[in-house]
Amino acid sequence: METGAMISRFPRLAAALMLALSALALHAPAHADTSRYAAFVVDQNTGVVLHSRQSEATRYPASLTKMMTLYMLFDALESGEIGIQDQIRISAHAANAPPSRLDLAIGSTISVEDAIRALVIRSANDVAVAVGERLGGTETGFATAMTAKARELGLPGTTFRNASGLPNSRQVTTARDMARLAIALQRDFPQHFHYFDETTFVWDGRTYRNHNTLVGRVEGVDGLKTGYIRASGFNVVVSAQRGEHRLIAVVMGGPTAASRDAHAEELLDAAFSTLEQRDDRRLFAALSSPRISPIRQQALIAMDVAALDLAPPTEMGSAQAAPPLRIILADESSELADIVPASRPAAPDAPLLRGAWSVQVGAYNSAAAARERLDRVTPVSPILALAQPAARSVDIGGNRLWRARFESLTADEAAHACAELSARNEPCYTVAPGR
Structure with a gap:
C-alpha cells in the first residue's frame, strides 16, 4: 500500500479491528505561534493517526528538506547511479551556501558516506547543494526532481525549491507529508536508516553532534531530523520504537529547540501509553473470550468493523487553546477509556536478573x-x-x-x-x- 493511502485511511479489516481511531488533545509548546505550529503522530505499523493538529496546514520545512535530499541519495545508491565511496565535488555555489555547513573549499570533494552523515548530523547546507548538483546537474533541476518524487510518494502539500531547506517562500510542506516521508525513508531504505541513529560525525579533525538531541536520550528514539529557519520556527521529525510499536511524530513551529523537543517527547509518551493500554485490552479480550472457528471469527470481525463507522481524524482545534492532557482510546468493542497521564507512578520494580x-x-x-x-x-x-x-x-x-x-x-x-x-x-x- 502506498504511504499516503496508509496514513489517510484506516488499514483494512484486521488492522482496523486492532485499533479504532485514537485522538490526543495535548498542550502545544508554550507561547507557540499558531501560524507556524503543527503536530502529527502516526503508528507506522498500522497507519493509525494518534494525534493531529493543523497537520495539513502549509508550513516551511527548513532542514527537514534534507530528508528528501537523503531519500534521493539513497535511491541513487540502490540504483547504482552512485557508489557509497564515490567523491562529490564542491562547486562555488555549494561552497558559498550559508551555515550550517562543513566549510568545504571550492574544488574539494567529500565521499557519499561522509555526505550522508554531514546531512543527518551536521545538517550541512554546502553538502546538500553539492549532492543536489551531483544528482540533478543543477540544484534547481534537483529540486524539480525532489518535488516529482514527493508526488510519487503521496506528499501533495510539498514543493521543493532547493536541496537544503534554506529560506524560499515557495518551499513548503505539511506535518502530515513529513510523516509520510519519514515512513518512506525507513520502508524503502532500511539498510541506510542506521545513519539517523548516529549521534556524532567527525570531519577534518572536528566532532559534530547530532542536532536531534532526542536520539539516544528519549527511550526508543532512533532518528530522524531537525530543522530551523526564522520563518518556520523549530521543527523536528522523530522516529521511535518501544516494544512492537513504532511511531512517527512531527512537531513544527516550536518557539525554541528545547520546547519543541519537550513537546515531541510528550506526544510520544502519551501515544505509546495509549497503545499500551490498547494492548492490555486486546489481550484481556483474547484470553477471556471462548475459542471460535476461524470462519466464524472472520464473520464477526467483518460485522464489528462495519459497525465502527470510522471517520478520518480531524484537527484538534487551536494550538493556543488546547485543553489539559487527556488521552482517549476507542478499543475493539468501541468502549472509551480515560488513560492516566504518562507521568503515572510506576509499580515497584522486580530485581533485574538478566535485562529490562x-x-x-x-x-x-x-x-x-x-x-x-x-x-x-x-x-x-x-x-x-x-x-x-x-x-x-x-x-x-x-x-x-x-x-x-x-x-x-x-x-x-x-x-x-x-x-x-x-x-x-x-x-x-x-x-x-x-x-
Whole structure:
C-alpha cells in the first residue's frame, strides 16, 4: 500500500479491528505561534493517526528538506547511479551556501558516506547543494526532481525549491507529508536508516553532534531530523520504537529547540501509553473470550468493523487553546477509556536478573488469575523459566487489571519467547524497558 493511502485511511479489516481511531488533545509548546505550529503522530505499523493538529496546514520545512535530499541519495545508491565511496565535488555555489555547513573549499570533494552523515548530523547546507548538483546537474533541476518524487510518494502539500531547506517562500510542506516521508525513508531504505541513529560525525579533525538531541536520550528514539529557519520556527521529525510499536511524530513551529523537543517527547509518551493500554485490552479480550472457528471469527470481525463507522481524524482545534492532557482510546468493542497521564507512578520494580525487557501474556481482573496464566504458559518456552514472573496492577478507566508479565529479559530473549508463544497460539507482546 502506498504511504499516503496508509496514513489517510484506516488499514483494512484486521488492522482496523486492532485499533479504532485514537485522538490526543495535548498542550502545544508554550507561547507557540499558531501560524507556524503543527503536530502529527502516526503508528507506522498500522497507519493509525494518534494525534493531529493543523497537520495539513502549509508550513516551511527548513532542514527537514534534507530528508528528501537523503531519500534521493539513497535511491541513487540502490540504483547504482552512485557508489557509497564515490567523491562529490564542491562547486562555488555549494561552497558559498550559508551555515550550517562543513566549510568545504571550492574544488574539494567529500565521499557519499561522509555526505550522508554531514546531512543527518551536521545538517550541512554546502553538502546538500553539492549532492543536489551531483544528482540533478543543477540544484534547481534537483529540486524539480525532489518535488516529482514527493508526488510519487503521496506528499501533495510539498514543493521543493532547493536541496537544503534554506529560506524560499515557495518551499513548503505539511506535518502530515513529513510523516509520510519519514515512513518512506525507513520502508524503502532500511539498510541506510542506521545513519539517523548516529549521534556524532567527525570531519577534518572536528566532532559534530547530532542536532536531534532526542536520539539516544528519549527511550526508543532512533532518528530522524531537525530543522530551523526564522520563518518556520523549530521543527523536528522523530522516529521511535518501544516494544512492537513504532511511531512517527512531527512537531513544527516550536518557539525554541528545547520546547519543541519537550513537546515531541510528550506526544510520544502519551501515544505509546495509549497503545499500551490498547494492548492490555486486546489481550484481556483474547484470553477471556471462548475459542471460535476461524470462519466464524472472520464473520464477526467483518460485522464489528462495519459497525465502527470510522471517520478520518480531524484537527484538534487551536494550538493556543488546547485543553489539559487527556488521552482517549476507542478499543475493539468501541468502549472509551480515560488513560492516566504518562507521568503515572510506576509499580515497584522486580530485581533485574538478566535485562529490562518483559513479555506480557495477559491482563486479568485478579492477581490470582494473572499468576495462574504465568504458571500455565511457563513451560511453552525455556526462556520463560529464566525470567521473573510478575502480576502488575494497573488502573484503566477506573477498573483495576493485573498484567501477567515475564520480566528481567533481554530484548532478544523477549522477542524469541513471544515468538514461541505465538506459534502455540498464546497471545503475548514484548514490553520495552520502563513501560
